[in-house]
Amino acid sequence: MLKQTDIHTVLIAGPGVMGASFAQIFAKHQYQVYLYGVSETSLEKARYLISINQKTEVEQGALTVEESAALLGRIIMTTSKDCFTKADFVLETVSENMETKHAFWKDITSVIGEEVVLATNTSGMSITEIAKAVKHPRRFAGMHWVNPPHLIPLVEVIAGEESSGEVLDTIYGIALSLGQRPVRVYKDPTGFILNRLQYAVVREAFHCVEMGYASMEDVDKVMKYGLGLRYACIGPFETIDFGGIDIFNRVGSYLFDALCNDGGVPKLLKEAYEAGKCGIKNCNGFYDYSDGKDKTALAKRDAAFIALARALYENEEN
Secondary structure: OOOHHHOOEEEEEOOOHHHHHHHHHHHHOOOEEEEEOOOHHHHHHHHHHHHHHHHHHHHOOOOOHHHHHHHHHOEEEEOOHHHHHHOOEEEEOOOOOHHHHHHHHHHHOOOOOOOOEEEEOOOOOOHHHHHHHOOOHHHEEEEEEOOOOOOOOEEEEEOOOOOOHHHHHHHHHHHHHOOOEEEEEOOOOOOOOHHHHHHHHHHHHHHHHHOOOOOHHHHHHHHHHHHHHHHOOOOHHHHHHHHOHHHHHHHHHHHHHHOOOOOOOOHHHHHHHHOOOOEHHHOEOOOEOOOOHHHHHHHHHHHHHHHHHHHHHHHHHO
16 A cells, blocks of 8 residues: 555545645645546636636735636646546545445546555545445555645544555645644444534534524534634643643533523524525525625635634644
8 A cells, every 4th residue: 555655646536626626735845636527517617716716816915916826827727637646645525425435436446456556535425434435444544634725724534444554644634734633433323523623513503593692603613702712722631731621620510501402493594504504605595695795705714714813833743
């Protein structure tokens, strides 16, 4: 099996929002990248997404114009399966559907070498179940990124039941080579770690709005200017240490029982979905993104992520 230092050519399968970002990340760090899509239409959308992302990074000083041009020169977009045989590492980001993922992996692992390292970017599907369609599943694991992955450094490296320690080390090393901040996840839990934490917050956020405790806008402010700012610098266990284990135990004795513990999708989220709202992708969400507000919101978000990441990295170095 290839080690991280042996990997030079990367195949990104799925040219959607995540795949387009992955192509940029790997190319930025000198990897040769093939971005594979089943249609020219899907690749054209990827070109558009990449152009927007690159424009923002250049404007924010994260890349020079020359660096951006060189990066783009290392990305080859293709609908030809010939690229499968050229890859040292394959990162799949096709739709979150088990049949689709099984079909992809059954197809690709029938033509590539046993030494090629394989990963899926599923947001929470079972790595062990996906691996059932993989030939030689010991070289397969999960590699879950956070959207937008070219700006947010976390990568979860998830072990399936048959993932070897060697492949987990290799994928962890790949993430480090990209300047990311990888973490290891064992036992293949549903949702891994990030989404388990995120959906616990989402459930309570909807509960606070549904109960009339606060508006959506103010719940978002609580996260952005309170918890979010804190958790960008220290994690939950560090927070408890700084705040006092005795204090958190005392408050927890009455607060944990008061939190929402409902199962299923929150009512407001389900209603929004059934009304056809998809958020910024169709300019119709909990907020208004019509008349160009979507582009403004994305640019503002990305600029904030870049500034925050830069501050965090500088803090680590000091």
